[in-house]
Amino acid sequence: MRFDFDKIISRRGTDSYKWDSSSDADILPLWVADMDFRTAPAITEALNKRVEHGIFGYVKVPDNYYNAVTNWFNKRHGWQMQKEWIIYTSGVVPAISAIIKAMTVPGDRVLIQTPVYNCFFSSIRNNGCETVTSPLYYHDSTYSIDFEDLEAKASDKRVKVMLLCNPHNPAGRVWTRKELKKIGDICLRHNVFVIADEIHCELVYKGYKYIPFASISNEFLMNSATCTSPSKAFNIAGLQIANITVADKGIRDKIDKAININEVCDVNPFGVIALQAAYNNSEEWLDELIEYLHGNYMYLCDFFKKEMPKLPVTKLEGTYLVWVDCSALGKSSHQIYTELIEKQKVQLNEGILYGCDGDNFMRINIACPRQLLSKALNRIKEVWSK
CATH class of the missing domain: 3.90.1150.10 (Aspartate Aminotransferase, domain 1)
Structure with a gap:
């Protein structure tokens, strides 16, 4: 090595x-x-160069930042996202919270597949929503989706959003295209918006393939918001950088407003630099x-x-x-x-x-x-x- x-x-x-x-x-x-x-x-070198400049004022996120994101996901994952779809923010958890705020009102319900990342619970609760769980099926040391239960839970008219964890933390699953398509079809049938937390998308082992939920079809793209960050894969979580990718302009405007309400619209220059070095050179x-x-x-x-x-x-x-x-x-x-x-x-x-x-x-x-x-x-x- x-x-x-x-x-x-x-x-x-x-x-x-x-x-x-x-x-x-x-x-x-x-x-x-x-x-x-x-x-x-490459990330350390880029940060050192930025430190040597010695002035750390407010950052204007450059076009090269968006190019790094779009080129990476196109090359590595076959997803051709557009610059206009991307909203930057300080982290995936604030992103999820802002999207829930944009897509629900207090009292609405949010669907999750348990066991699942613990911050999902707090993001739902902090926005005044109720959690609806569809437990994953555990058998022979792995997990699968109970689609019958998922459909039943999604059919509740009060369920407005589903939080999808792909790859799944802590179950360790990398959902297949077939599984993701079933999830997406269920959500479309019941008018449930999908928030895809794909922060672990780079950390997939041989024999498995990460498939961006939004890349499967145009219908899924327009009914979802995808949260990504180089933080987990490149160990830069403390630099506080993440992106929301959402193609529907009306929904994107709602999310952008929620991000500003939550006041997580500003990022630091080191996160911007690190993301570019990660996706371009690492x-x-x-x-x-x-x-x-x-x-x-x-x-x-x-x-x-x-x-x-x-x-x-x-x-x-x-x-x-x-x-x-x-x-x-x-x-x-x-x-x-x-x-x-x-x-x-x-x-x-x-x-x-x-x-x-x-x-x-x-x-x-x-x-x-x-x-x-x-x-x-x-x-x-x-x-x-x-």
């Missing part, structure tokens, strides 16, 4: 949310979804990262098979977030979380955060050097294998 993902870089004392949230220096954090790798060299780095992450996943699967065979590891098609079935432990995910912290100083995400369907599971962030992953797994074994 050209890039060194094995190098351990200390993040303690850098005000890292992941590493410095606990005052205990012995805690190994495999929880919040950022990576313990330095970002791509594809080789990303390809090697994905290979390394898959190696971490295979290492973890082998470790569980040998040391903790009663705890199935969910099949991982995309993301770097591994979902482990801990039903055999006979404890709630909060109990398991607490025991790991107290007994072995390992911090994971408790499954209950992602909905009631997740209470028998734990989420493990494997985006770290393999040596750290091995150390954490050996600590986990001391609690879970007994």
Whole structure:
């Protein structure tokens, strides 16, 4: 490999949310979804050049920014989006919240597929809406969609929006074209607008393919808003940059107004620079990262098979977030979380955060050097294998 993902870089004392949230220096954090790798060299170089200028005023987002986004999605994912469709903002969560605000009124319902990213719940609640869940079907260490239930829930006249997570966090699924088409058709039949959270779209493993929901048909394009960001794949979440892609001008104007109401319409110059360096000059780095992450996943699967065979590891098609079935432990995910912290100083995400369907599971962030992953797994074994 050209890039060194094995190098351990200390993040303690850098005000890292992941590493410095606990005052205990012995805690190994495999929880919040950022990576313990330095970002791509092209991004660092571009940021260093911008720092050397020494003036950090308000930024005017240039045409090159939009070109970087459109060229990347066309080349890598076969989606020919247009510059005019793109609204930039500070993050995918603020984007989702703004779209919900634009497409609903308080009291409306928003449909989600659980277990799912925990911020979906708060974005719905904060806009005065109600959550409607269509649980994913868990079988043989993977998840599928209960389309009969999804259609029944979507047929509720009060359901105005569906939040689609593609690739899905924490289930690890990369939805197929067939699955996405069924989702889209259901939403069209029942006049449900789709918000596609596709933040993990770059992190897909060999044998699977990310398909932008909006790229499937013109009908889906006009009935959706897609949220993307280079933040997860290139480890630049702290730079606060994301995009909403929405083709329908009337809907786009509503979303743009909501973004301004939420006051998340301004971005910082470093995010703008980093996105361009990521999409224009960092594809080789990303390809090697994905290979390394898959190696971490295979290492973890082998470790569980040998040391903790009663705890199935969910099949991982995309993301770097591994979902482990801990039903055999006979404890709630909060109990398991607490025991790991107290007994072995390992911090994971408790499954209950992602909905009631997740209470028998734990989420493990494997985006770290393999040596750290091995150390954490050996600590986990001391609690879970007994």
